[in-house]
Amino acid sequence: MTELLRRAGMESCKQLSTPMSLVTSITATESPVLDDPMPYRRLVGSLMYLLITRPDLSFVVKRLCQFIHKPTKDHWAALKRVLRYIHGTQNLGLRLTTTSSPVVHVFSDFDWAGCSLDRKSTTGYAVFLGPNLVSWVSRKQRTVARSSTEAEYKAIIDAAAEVTWVQSLLCELGLHPPTVPVLWCDNLGATYLCANPVFHARTKHVEVDYHFVRDKVASGGLKVNFVSTHDQLSDIFTKPLALSRFSDLRFKLGVVPCPPSA
Known part of the structure; x- marks a missing residue:
């Protein structure tokens, strides 16, 4: 993080509490294109490595990556905001603690x-092993969803595939989860769709491979439960948030101040 700030010439810049503005979104603009896009590309590329221990940056960095081929001055300003946020949160890291029970659960949002x-x-989505965040994703879906239920269902399929891989890895390590993994989503329509085949007629336009979630639920390999939007931890991976909400979710993901070095 210190090296990133040094390369950008922002070692003593003003600190910010959130990495992304609620008012100004990062999107295609009429702003002038940067004369030299290489500094933007280098910094965004370096930020990708930082995501290994800073999941709170996932959404904004992935958004910045969408314009890496032709960045504008507005995109450069958005990148500098992220660096100001990093400058004020250099003491944060991903907390990992011991757990006696390898219970797997995942939060999925869209x-x-x-x-x-x-x-x-x-x-x-955010995959937890006990209290520890072990896998997370923030990315655009490959196809356009015709409804919010379809968008959530597509998010669930990605989360279910990741949980299946995590379970397989745990079994290879000799760690067998004592309970069925639980997937939490805040869309009732998608929750019903995972367990009720009656809804199939309403989703004929959805690709066939998305329906493997229902097979996982029917076989008892996965539970899909509803969670209120307020308790949806993966909200931080899908949109910019206000400071109070952002800070609360960041803490619940386990991104906390690191203990001082001995």
């Missing part, structure tokens, strides 16, 4: 048609 360029939705 932002329907949130991209103004192609109207594609954003998927976000």
Whole structure:
């Protein structure tokens, strides 16, 4: 983080509490294109490595990556805001603690048609092993969703695939989860869709491979439960948030101040 700030000439810049503005979104603009896009590309590329221990930066960094081919001055300003946030949070890191029971659970969320360029939705999920965040994603969906339920269902399929991989890895390590993994989402329609085949007629336009979630639920390999939007931890991976909400979710993900070195 210190090296990033040094390369950008922002070692003593003003600190900010959030990495992304609620008012100004990062999207295609009429702003002038940067004369030299290489500094932007280098800094964004370096930020990708920082995501290994800073999941709170996932959404904004992935958004900045969408304009790496032709960045503008507005995109450069958005990047500098992220660096100001990093400057004020250099003491934060991902907390990992011991757990006696390897219980797997995942939070899945979406932002329907949130991209103004192609109207594609954003998927976000957070996979926990006990109290520890072990896998997370923030990315645009490959196809346009025709409804919020479809967008959430597509997010669930990605989360279910990741949980299946995590379970397989744990079994190879000799750690067998004592309970069925639980997937939490805040869309009732998608929750019903995972367990009720009656809804199939309403989703004929959804690709066939998305329906493997129902097979996982029917076989008892996965539970899909509803969680209120207020308790949806993966909300931080799908949209910019206000300071209080952002700070609360960041803490619940386990991104906390690191203890001082001995």
